[in-house]
Amino acid sequence: VTPLIVAAGSGVRATLGILAVVPLLTIAMLTGSVSPDARTAAPARRDVRGLRVLLPFAVALPLYVGVETVLSGWSAVIPERILEVDPALAALGTSAFWALMAVGRFGAAALRRLSVSPIAILITATSAAAILMAVAGLLVASAPAGALVALAAVVVLLAPSYGLILGLALDRLDPARSAAVTGALVACGAVGGTFVPTLILLIGRDPASSTTFFVSAGLCALVPVLMLVASRTPSQTPAAS
Known part of the structure; x- marks a missing residue:
């Protein structure tokens, strides 16, 4: 709804100023409410060694989000x-x-209903997305329409990645500890949303350049590697599914 409000109120600065308050209110609401599970899990946050299993996910999330x-x-x-x-x-x-x-996320949900493992979906989809992103970089100058088709396929393949990465990370911890580290993992992802586009602009200078797509492909290719590393790391809870 927000883009529609921006379009309707683009000539009224007061309307746009009100919209700027929305994220601040959201942050205030989230930080002001602490669930019983989070309070119970406070000691778990001090166990740094026990959270080493999350390192591959904490790196993969900002790469994907970026x-x-x-x-x-x-x-x-x-x-x-x-x-x-x-x-x-x-x-x-x-x-x-x-x-x-939406197509990618519903497609991944359908695969899960067919009992395809999340790690298999994630590794296969992100690997294919990295390859197609590189293909888009190769085609952008000679066959621009083909580059856009490749990028469309990349979007579909990457769509379920955030939920899968976050879910696989939390699935490796007990419920109390999961509640405590969710915010930290989400924050890691948010960092990537700022850092990666900035890095790409500094390198490629143009959002639609072949360099942009090649760098994005390289970063995307690191995600399945990190997930393979994570899949070989012992879980912190024997009940993880």
Whole structure:
């Protein structure tokens, strides 16, 4: 709903100022409420050695979020630059991005109902996404339409990654400790959403350049490697499923 409010109130600065308060209110609400599980789990947060199993996930989350932010944040800029279309028409790329995300997430949910393991879905999908991202980098100059098709497939493949990475991480801990570290893992992901696009802009200078896609492909390729490492790390709870 927020983009619609921005569009409706773009000429009224007071409306946009009110919107800026929304994330601050959200943070205040989240920090002001502490669940009983989180209070019970406070001592567990001091057990740094016991949280080593989360290290691969804490690195994979910002990498994934960063690559997703490149695709979502520039979902209108990329088609506008690649196809040289009118910016107003290119803005439909953002709607296409979220539609493709929905397809990917529902597809992953269907695979889970067929008892396909989360780690198999995650490793296969992120590996394929890294390859297709590199393909987009190769095609962006010679076959721009093909590059966009490859990027569309990347979005579908990456869509379920955040939930799978976070779920696999928490599944390796007991319930009390899971409640305590969820915020830390989410914060790790948020760091990637800022750091990775900034890094890519510094290197590639253009959101739709082949360098942007090659760097994104390299970062994306690290995610399945980290998940393979994580899958070989013993869980902290024998009841993990």
